[in-house]
Amino acid sequence: MATERTLSIIKPDAVSKNVIGEIYTRFEKAGLKIVAAKMIHLSQEKAEGFYAEHKERPFFGALTGFMTSGPVMVQVLEGENAIAVNRDLMGATNPKEAEAGTIRADFAESIDANAAHGSDSAESAEREVAYFFGADEICPRG
Numbered sequence: 001m002a003t004e005r006t007l008s009i010i011k012p013d014a015v016s017k018n019v020i021g022e023i024y025t026r027f028e029k030a031g032l033k034i035v036a037a038k039m040i041h042l043s044q045e046k047a048e049g050f051y052a053e054h055k056e057r058p059f060f061g062a063l064t065g066f067m068t069s070g071p072v073m074v075q076v077l078e079g080e081n082a083i084a085v086n087r088d089l090m091g092a093t094n095p096k097e098a099e100a101g102t103i104r105a106d107f108a109e110s111i112d113a114n115a116a117h118g119s120d121s122a123e124s125a126e127r128e129v130a131y132f133f134g135a136d137e138i139c140p141r142g
């Protein structure tokens with residue numbers, strides 16, 4: 001197993017519900033370490049760049065509109081198989097299909113307002129971490 005880094009975003013709905021701490025506890029209990037973090041209110045341009053892979057999809061406008069609707073909490077998680085572990089903690093994209101006990105089952109309302117983002121591959125993780133953090137903003141903790 002490999003130590004990996006993944007990019008996590010607590011989306012505007014979950015920030016608004018005041019559950020950042022509850023979600024951080026889930027990361028920590030799963031063995032993931034927060035090695036970088038910042039709260040930001042995304043501009044339209046920053047949100048569109050982040051989700052550029054979905055540019056042609058019908059939900060792109062709703063997605064970027066939602067992601068700019070309020071502040072988000074962005075973090076880098078580090079640990080064994082961090083990418084898959086974080087995706088498992090999040091649950092399915094549509095909270096109605098998410099397994100009980102996952103972040104989306106517990107905190108999300110809809111496929112649009114679905115509480116959390118996590119990188120879906122090593123390539124995405126590398127791009128997404130660099131999209132938000134410089135090397136000097138990441139603090140590996142061993």
Ligand code: RTP
Binds near residue numbers: 093112113117118119
């Ligand atoms: P995310 O990128 O936010 O972690 O979500 P994901 O990998 O589980 O899902 P993805 O396919 O990357 O889609 C990105 C976000 O777009 C919205 N979406 N809406 N209406 C739809 O069919 C639909 N499909 C995707 C979701 O909010 C999803 O999180």
Ligand code: MG
Binds near residue numbers: 118120
């Ligand atoms: Mg995705």
